[in-house]
Amino acid sequence: MTPRKSSGSSSKKLPRIKSPVINQTSAGGVVFRGEQGHVEVVIVSVGGNSRWQLPKGLVDKDENPEITAVREAREEGGVSSEVVQPIETIEYWYAGLDNGIRVRFHKRVHFYLLRYVSGDTKDHDWEVNEARWVPIEDATGQLAFDNERRVMERARELIG
Known part of the structure; x- marks a missing residue:
């Protein structure tokens, strides 16, 4: 009787290859309008689904995070705003492709409290x-990401 060769996997482990890391810096904000008791904020839906989030984007080479936050509120939310104060900086990791190469992204996002100046959310x-205005007390429950819900709660505290 001839011994059979195993068709199972080898006991040798393949070396783990680390994906390159790309660091990214973004900025965004909680745009608000109104008075205590009736405050509204801007949230935006992106992608192919109705995933609601805060307006944010990558900091361009000639920008600082405050300028980026105001620009992203205008581009994604359709509204002009001014910086009141920083809220919080969050960090997270995600995997993706960069020029066809699998990489890990380390993203840092600076969030600011932004006071509405003018504009219409239809102009996103x-x-x-x-893009839409929602009562601040409803916004937290509509946001898709835990870290942005935390940012919204902090914004509520700052607005009062």
């Missing part, structure tokens, strides 16, 4: 499905 850019 093409990257956004919809």
